[in-house]
Amino acid sequence: MIIAVTGHQRIPDMVAAFVRDGVRAYLAAYLGAGGNEVNGSRGDGNVLVSCLAVGADQMVADIALDLGYRLRAMIPSHGYESTFDADGLASYRRLLARADETVILDFDHPCGAAYMAAGLRLVDECDALLAIWDGFPADGLGGTGDVVAYAGRCGVPMHVVWPQGVRH
Template sequence: MFSHSGAKEWENTGSFHIGRTYDRMYTEGMIVAVTGHQRIPAQAMPYVRRGVRDYLASRLVSSAALQSAAAVAFGGGASGAVSSGATLVSCLAVGADQLTADIALRLGYDLTAMIPARGYETTFDEVGLYEYQRLVRQASRTVTLDFDHPCGEAYMAAGLRLLDACDELLAVWDGYPSAGLGGTGDVVTYARHAGIPVHVVWPAGVRH
């Protein structure tokens, strides 16, 4: 069962498509996408920070293995054929997205910023905008979807694009359905539907 009626509509109208080939054109390292809540309760924050860091650090090992295999396939690793490391793909919303991107960069990940729509900056408050702009400047790649303004459809499309790009999904999620189209619950549901591994980080008994 899908967590949001709008998400079910996307599947019924043929909008549900996860090709999972998108970013394989530019890296052979591990690609992790992140989805998560914008508001993380104070009591959950230490658990979330630790869980995100531990998970991302563990995926660097998998990324190294992928790169090693790719180097063999490309005859010793032809110049430009293999990425220097793992990649995080994120929409850089406040909360879980920005927190995860900051940790990933500190661990040495490349960052791909997946921008849901033109005018996305208008959805941030002053603090969130500062952090968003800081992270975008550090991104190795920025992709802006073709929506004129932020809306539920843009967020849903961005979520699907994240899944199209990734090997695994990191979800900072309390397990409850999305309140609106394109929320964390919708993205997790689609990932599981597509057979993409999902790693959830959230303390038991806490709701966002």
């Protein structure tokens, strides 16, 4: 089973536990489902595909790795590390070192087009999309709302984790 994650970079403290618990429950439900052949999956075990951005991406990657998922890092561009603060960069590098596969898209620098391309590729390669999303449109090109909208147009199964009525 290949699950991709998209989500907000800023998760308010008041919802972080709710999100963590919801993510863990969702990912745990697929343990042992690695033999499914949905959207071309070959049953090589459970895989999480993530851009490893701060916030939701890194939170979900940590949980997935703890549960025994393999990690495929989908890096939007060369120079992506320049978008992180010191703490985010340390987490990014730690998770990247644990990735079983790393894909770097052919963009010279981080930009909206690179983020959008990465989001589209996440959806195209997954069996299901896990969205840490408040339901509002994306703040910029390639944001969570854009990725969710694309997944909806493609008919990709999607699970949203976010408490109702809270904006990121």
